Amino acid sequence: MSDTSKSEEGAPSSSKVIAVVFVLLLLDLLGFTLILPLLPSILDHYAQTGDAAYQTLQSVVDFFREALGIPMEKKYNSVLFGGLIGSLFSLLQFLLSPITGALSDRFGRRPLLLLTTVGMMTSYVVWALSRSFTMFLLFRIIGGVCKGNVSLCTAVVADMPCPKARNRGMAMIGVAFSVGFTVGPLMGAYFAMADKTTTHVFYQTPALIALAFSAVDLIFIWLMLPETLPQDAKSSSSGFGDFRDLLNPLALFSFSAVTRSKDPPPEERMQRLKVLGRVYFCYLFLFSGLEFTLSFLTHQRFHFTSMQQGKMFFFIGVVMASIQGGYARRIKPGHHIKAVGMAIATLIPAFILIGLSWNLTMLSVGLALYSFAAAVVVPCLSTLVSEHGSSSQKGTVMGILRSLGALARVLGPVVSSSVYWLAGAQVCFLLTSAGFVIPLLLLGSARRLKAE
Template sequence: MAGFAIIMPVLPKLIVELTGENLANAALWGGALMTSFAVMQFLFAPLIGNLSDRFGRRPILLLSLAGFGINYGLMALAPTLGWLFAGRLVAGVFGATFSTANALIADISPPEKRAANFGLLGAAFGVGFIAGPVLGGLLGEYGTRAPFVAASVLALLNLCFGYFTLPETLAIKKRRKFDWKRANPMGAFRHLAERPVVLRLAVVMFIFGIAHQVYPSVWAFYTIEKFGWSAFDIGLSLGAVGVVFGLSQAVVTRWAIPRFGEIKSAAVGLAALSLAYLAYGLITAGWQMYVVILASFVTAVAGPAINGIMSNRTSEDEQGELQGALASVAAVGAIVGPALFTGLFGVFSKKDAAIYFPGAPFIGAAIVVALALLVFLSAAKMIKDDHKIAE
């Protein structure tokens, strides 16, 4: 997570340098870059998840880190926008291993603790989101390529650390035969369709994933346009988001889920997130961004809670496949989200726009999360009905 977070503060400026476009048009290119990454995640996440069910989690994760290290180094040399696109496509392949990391957590966690431990993994990503933008903002003062070099070095250092410390968590007796019919997006979706509750929750994750793309897609563009922020200002604000997100995942998730259950925790998290996006879109001063960030403390509980419900309804030898399917679902959201939000930003942030309103993408995200909440409540009713039948 830190790798991409490092380059986020300088991405708008780099795109402007490579294209000569204004900020509104550069945002559209930024959305296309995000979409290219997501397309590769969609295609490769089920394959990676199934490979981890066959060969174990450790080799897949280490290979991913090696690929990231090399890729970011090559992206630092990008002379054209096409080169940058190629780099994001390759990164999308290696980035599909988030599903493997989730499967690793499922391997080592009893069912009643999986949601909370998914939260810890989210907290680790939050730490990357803290350090990455701040470091990227600082390095951005020395040029738009410096953050890419730093991302490459960090990935390779992480590879060395993982090689000596990361254990294998999937016992050989629990591994299953690799099947190409299941190791593709359509096969993954068929797997979800076999479990109605899991399928409904996957739809929630899809919608939720669309809304989440508002952060990487337009945060930098929005704050530059509305508040005139520098790369350092952007990095600092995203670092604050990471602090709150990480603490929420590490603290709130482990406190709320055991006390209130996964269903109530997820519902509250989704409702709070919708309100937070609404606030981001309506604020009028840069300092108010930090007020909303602090008020968003409870929002990060939703994802781990929903993931925990689905994981507990899946067998041990299919955890990688489940997480791969969910990664593909999220990737579809990541394809739709950047196009939606950068499109909204491009339309409403032009100086000659009929309605000048740069916050439009965040209002859109608030509406999308509200829809996710409605679908989740319908899934929660299915779960309660299942429990009544079982009793």
């Protein structure tokens, strides 16, 4: 029977679920990314008001900047301050994603998606009403706690019994990310400019639009998304297990919550899952670090303005969406490790070209290779990981994977920016390029472990 039809057990159509997941995640990401181009202006706004909470965090940024010898320049301050706020968000995701996934294994994907979407709506209300930096931070904290849609959507796709459907679903999640991170910031910048002609604070309209996206998302989930967790899996799931397994970083790297569950995978599959989790962490640790320092390099070496930076990331987003919508979703089952290996290997020349670039042509070639790899690695690794664990563990497995990625995004930018300013751009990019050999070696050990 085709994976686009219903199974004998009445499972929802895979094609319908993939389409619904794509739309709801795209709506979520459009609202989430509206703020990205506004961060520098928001920080300037609170700096000018002399906000006490802002000044406290600015002292932390200044300490880090002085320790590394970063020039006192407005552009660098915005990148560092934005990185600090982003790290706070990622840290909360690191702590909460495994719990959100475990809860979805017990109560179902739909209830948790509805709950987290209501939480995101609350965060956007706080943003729209915020008139102090403390309220702005509260908005980011609520968002970090409630941003469970990504791991829950990957769990929904992981519930699909057909490997081809899972691969297509993970690729479409990647497309939603690429489109959301390409279109959302442009919308945020446009509506913020429109706000400057009114009596409102310049970020109020983007905040209200984000709230509207989230409200539509809530209605869409309620009306269109079927429950994909089988009833027998839901009723037999223990949910949390030991909280320490969901909060301890070492336990997360070992997927202990899965190992100690009522229905653990066979030992060989468990070993493969652990290796894939380490590949995911190492890749994102290196990748997020260079992604963060890319703004330093283009501003320092090519004197990119904010608009030129925006055009650069628009180019990256368009290339990624094209690759994910074409090549990535057509990768055949059994070929994902090979595809991941090829993509990670591509990052080595990509970042060498970017790090050594002395003209825009060389930079553009490096960015094109970078975009190809970014489009392939995460969807394929998510597909590989989704094959592990019973139907009552998919949420926990995908939540732990999301948590490892969040931890990598906390640590990677700190380490990479430190190397960048202490040793220089070329050393930073060349060293990190060489570092991609580590996930490649880990991937080789995963290939040697049998999937069964």
